[in-house]
Amino acid sequence: AQSVTQLDSHVSVSEGTPVLLRCNYSSSYSPSLFWYVQHPNKGLQLLLKYTSAATLVKGINGFEAEFKKSETSFHLTKPSAHMSDAAEYFCVVSVNAGKSTFGDGTTLTVKP
Amino acid sequence: GAVVSQHPSRVICKSGTSVKIECRSLDFQATTMFWYRQFPKQSLMLMATSNEGSKATYEQGVEKDKFLINHASLTLSTLTVTSAHPEDSSFYICSARDTRGGFYEQYFGPGTRLTVT
Numbered sequence: 134a135q136s137v138t139q140l141d142s143h144v145s146v147s148e149g150t151p152v153l154l155r156c157n158y159s160s161s162y163s164p165s166l167f168w169y170v171q172h173p174n175k176g177l178q179l180l181l182k183y184t185s186a187a188t189l190v191k192g193i194n195g196f197e198a199e200f201k202k203s204e205t206s207f208h209l210t211k212p213s214a215h216m217s218d219a220a221e222y223f224c225v226v227s228v229n230a231g232k233s234t235f236g237d238g239t240t241l242t243v244k245p
Numbered sequence: 246g247a248v249v250s251q252h253p254s255r256v257i258c259k260s261g262t263s264v265k266i267e268c269r270s271l272d273f274q275a276t277t278m279f280w281y282r283q284f285p286k287q288s289l290m291l292m293a294t295s296n297e298g299s300k301a302t303y304e305q306g307v308e309k310d311k312f313l314i315n316h317a318s319l320t321l322s323t324l325t326v327t328s329a330h331p332e333d334s335s336f337y338i339c340s341a342r343d344t345r346g347g348f349y350e351q352y353f354g355p356g357t358r359l360t361v362t
């Protein structure tokens with residue numbers, strides 16, 4: 134069994150300030166973890182993924198995430214938010230590229 | 246990364262009609278594909294797992310007679326929404342599992358927005 138909890142449904146930051154989107158997971162097996170971004174009325178875009186290699190994962194657009202097994206967390210961070218980062222973010226867990234379980238999503242708002 | 250396409254990207258149909266959505270893996274073979282549904286302002290929920298050459302496995306609460314899945318080839322899975330109703334209006338996203346070289350990767354399609362009037 135696997136599950137994902139995104140701890141914040143909404144996060145609001147000012148442009149140029151850091152972003153932190155929190156995700157906790159549960160999995161009976163060694164999981165792969167992903168962060169996807171979805172802009173309004175668009176499909177999913179993969180930001181980054183963890184697949185049992187380095188625990189600090191760097192993704193696109195300056196995002197990164199750290200896999201912490203002891204805390205069962207995979208939080209997404211970015212040092213400096215940009216207006217274009219405003220979107221819905223999903224934390225996802227799967228095992229061996231099997232069925233994916235999505236978190237409920239976090240809406241990121243970036244204020245000018 | 247590999248590419249997964251969906252067709253159509255948008256479709257509007259009348260209540261009571263059927264709609265077919267295609268999911269294709271363009272540069273790899275996928276014995277397994279997944280279908281997800283996303284209602285407005287909600288997360289994605291797995292509907293079914295599509296296995297090439299065999300019957301799909303549906304998640305609890307998903308009507309298999311309403312959402313027909315056919316995975317007739319290693320690069321194509323189709324989802325047919327039969328007798329569509331307005332409550333079926335949703336964003337349908339497929340993904341395909343790439344197992345080349347012993348590594349497992351999953352790639353999502355761009356989605357199909359279905360509106361039933």
